[in-house]
Amino acid sequence: MLVGATNSSLAQEYREIIPPEDFARVPPDRLRQYLGLTRQQFEQMDEETLKDLMSLRIEAKAQMPDDPDAELNTTEWRYLLGPHQWTGYDRPAYIWQPVSQIHKYNLLPLFIGSLKTTFVALLFAVPLAIAAALYVSQLAHPRAREWLKPGIELLSGIPSVVLGFFALIVMASFFQALFGYPSRLNAFVAGLALGLAVIPVVFSIAEDALTSVPRSYTEAALALGSTRWQAAWQIVLPAALPGVFAATVLGFGRAIGETMIVLMASGNASIVSWNLFDSTRTLTATIAAELAETVVGGHHYRVLFLLGALLFAVTFVANLVGDLVIHRLKGRLEGRR
Amino acid sequence: MTAPLPSLRARVTPPDAVSPAPTHGHPPLIEVDRLSLYYGAARALHDISFAVPERLVTAFIGPSGCGKSTLLRCFNRMNDLIDNVRLEGTVRIGGEDIYARDIDVIELRKRVGMVFQRSNPFPKTIFDNIAYALRLQGLRRKSEIADIVEQSLHQAALWEEVKDRLHASALGLSGGQQQRLCIARAIAIKPDILLMDEPASALDPLATAKIEDLILDLKQQFTIVIVTHNMQQAARISDATAFFYLGELIEHDATSKIFTNPARKQTEDYVTGRFG
Numbered sequence: 001m002l003v004g005a006t007n008s009s010l011a012q013e014y015r016e017i018i019p020p021e022d023f024a025r026v027p028p029d030r031l032r033q034y035l036g037l038t039r040q041q042f043e044q045m046d047e048e049t050l051k052d053l054m055s056l057r058i059e060a061k062a063q064m065p066d067d068p069d070a071e072l073n074t075t076e077w078r079y080l081l082g083p084h085q086w087t088g089y090d091r092p093a094y095i096w097q098p099v100s101q102i103h104k105y106n107l108l109p110l111f112i113g114s115l116k117t118t119f120v121a122l123l124f125a126v127p128l129a130i131a132a133a134l135y136v137s138q139l140a141h142p143r144a145r146e147w148l149k150p151g152i153e154l155l156s157g158i159p160s161v162v163l164g165f166f167a168l169i170v171m172a173s174f175f176q177a178l179f180g181y182p183s184r185l186n187a188f189v190a191g192l193a194l195g196l197a198v199i200p201v202v203f204s205i206a207e208d209a210l211t212s213v214p215r216s217y218t219e220a221a222l223a224l225g226s227t228r229w230q231a232a233w234q235i236v237l238p239a240a241l242p243g244v245f246a247a248t249v250l251g252f253g254r255a256i257g258e259t260m261i262v263l264m265a266s267g268n269a270s271i272v273s274w275n276l277f278d279s280t281r282t283l284t285a286t287i288a289a290e291l292a293e294t295v296v297g298g299h300h301y302r303v304l305f306l307l308g309a310l311l312f313a314v315t316f317v318a319n320l321v322g323d324l325v326i327h328r329l330k331g332r333l334e335g336r337r
Numbered sequence: 338m339t340a341p342l343p344s345l346r347a348r349v350t351p352p353d354a355v356s357p358a359p360t361h362g363h364p365p366l367i368e369v370d371r372l373s374l375y376y377g378a379a380r381a382l383h384d385i386s387f388a389v390p391e392r393l394v395t396a397f398i399g400p401s402g403c404g405k406s407t408l409l410r411c412f413n414r415m416n417d418l419i420d421n422v423r424l425e426g427t428v429r430i431g432g433e434d435i436y437a438r439d440i441d442v443i444e445l446r447k448r449v450g451m452v453f454q455r456s457n458p459f460p461k462t463i464f465d466n467i468a469y470a471l472r473l474q475g476l477r478r479k480s481e482i483a484d485i486v487e488q489s490l491h492q493a494a495l496w497e498e499v500k501d502r503l504h505a506s507a508l509g510l511s512g513g514q515q516q517r518l519c520i521a522r523a524i525a526i527k528p529d530i531l532l533m534d535e536p537a538s539a540l541d542p543l544a545t546a547k548i549e550d551l552i553l554d555l556k557q558q559f560t561i562v563i564v565t566h567n568m569q570q571a572a573r574i575s576d577a578t579a580f581f582y583l584g585e586l587i588e589h590d591a592t593s594k595i596f597t598n599p600a601r602k603q604t605e606d607y608v609t610g611r612f613g
Contacts, residue, residue, distance in 0.1 A: 142420065217457060226443070334506065
C-alpha cells in the first residue's frame, strides 16, 4: 500500500546493466529511466556525465554483496512485520537496519520500543497525576490549591529537550547507580522522563473532571459520616471516572507521540526485548533521527512515512476506544443504561 | 439578647435564654445556648438560645437569608466545611457539647443525618446509594446490608416503586423519588436526629405530599428538624415551630400557637403573609 510501489531489492536494481559504450544505441528516454533521473535532471547533463553515471552503476553492481538477501524486496509486508533469517543469522530475527547494505525494515523493534517507554511513562505518571488531582481538587486547602494547580500545570511548559537533557545527564546516572543495570540509557529512564511530560497533561484534565463533580455529592457523603478522604475516593473519583479516563487517554497520546525525550534518553537501540532496562528505540525517535538522511521518495523515506502513518493509526484507535469507553461510563453514571 | 420588638398585642414574651420549649412532655435533645455565628465579619446568627425536643418535628421558618439553614447546619457541623466560619456559644446534643475539642465529627454526623434541599443521590445504583451509607458504618455482611436497604426503602415509602430496579442508577429516578431515596439513605444508618433543609422545595405538590406523609411516619423514630419556606407545610407537619428573622430567633412555640396566636407582631406578619 504505502510502500507497495517500492522495491528495495539490490539485485532487482542492478539486474540490467547498460555499458557506457552503448550510450548512443539506447533511446534517451530509456536511458533516463535506467539512471533514475527526472526529465529536467536528464536534460541538464551532458554526455560525459551520463556516461560517468553509467560506469558508476557497473561499479555499484560489482560492490553488491554476494548475498541471497540482495534478491529480496525488504519492503514487503512479511519483512516489515515478520521475522526473517538474514544471511549470517542463526535464526529468524526482527531487524531494523535501514542503512545497512541489505535494507532491513522490520517495524517490530520500534513498536516494542514505543510501547515499553509509553508503558513505563503511564505507569509512573497516571497514578501520581490522579492522586495529585484528587488531593488538589478535594482535600487541599483552597489557599494551597491556588498555587499547587498552576504550579503543576506549569510543568507542561518545560521544553521536552530540557526534560530529555535532564534524563540524559541526571536521571540516567542516578538510576544506574541505584539499580546497577548495564545500559545507562534505556526504556526505564526514558519512560520516567516521559512521565514528567505526561503528568501535567493528565493532572490538568483529571483535576478539572474532579472539580466539576457536584459539591452536593461530597456534602451528602460527609453528612452520612464519611471522612473527606472517603468522600473523595469513594464518591467523587467514581463520579469523575469518565473525565479521569479521558485524561489518561490523552496522557497516552502525549507519551507515544513525544519525540525529543525518548530520542535523548532511550539509547536508540532497535532491539526486540521486553526488558525495561535494555536500550530501546521508539517510532518517533526513529523518524526524527533518520528522516533527514533519506532520499526523498526512496524506500527508506517511504518506510519512515509508514511509521508516521502507523503512529497516527495507533493514537486514533486509542482515542476512539477511549471515547467509546467514556460514553459508556457516562451513560452508566447518568442512569441511561 | 434580641432587641425589644414592637408588638401590637400587649403580650409579654418570654424574654430570655432558652425559650420555654413546647415539649409536649418530650425531653430536649438539642440545646442551643447563646449561639452566634459569623462568616468572616458578617454575623449570620445572633445569640440564639432554644431547645429541640426529642421525637417531635420542629420546623424552622423565616424569610430567605434569616439564618435557618445555617443554624440547621450547625447541628451536624456541616458549616465546618466553609472557610472563615466562627462560632460563639454552645450546641449540645444529648447533653454533649458537639463543638468540644474532643468530639468526633464523623461520629456526630452518623448520629445526626441530613437531607438536602436538592436531592443528591450518588451516581451509583439505588442499592449502592444506601449500601454505601451502611458500609461507612462498617457493615460488611451482604445479607445484612440487603436487609437494611430493603427496610430503609420501605420506611421511605419507595420500595414498591424501585424494588424491580434496585441495581439501576439512582439518577434515573424522578425528583421526588430521588429525594425519598436520600431520606432512605439518611435513615438507613439510624441516626437520632434527621435534619431536613427544605426537602420538598424543588418538588411538585404530589411528591411534596409524599415527603410530608413520610415525615409524619418518621417522627415515631427520629427527632426531625425541618427548614421550610412553605408555611402550610410547617403547619401540617411540625409540632413546634421556630421563626427566624435576620439571624435572630424571634419566636419559638408550639406550631398551633405560632400559626393561630403568635406572641410577636413580626411572627404574625410573617405567617399571615404580610411580609417575607
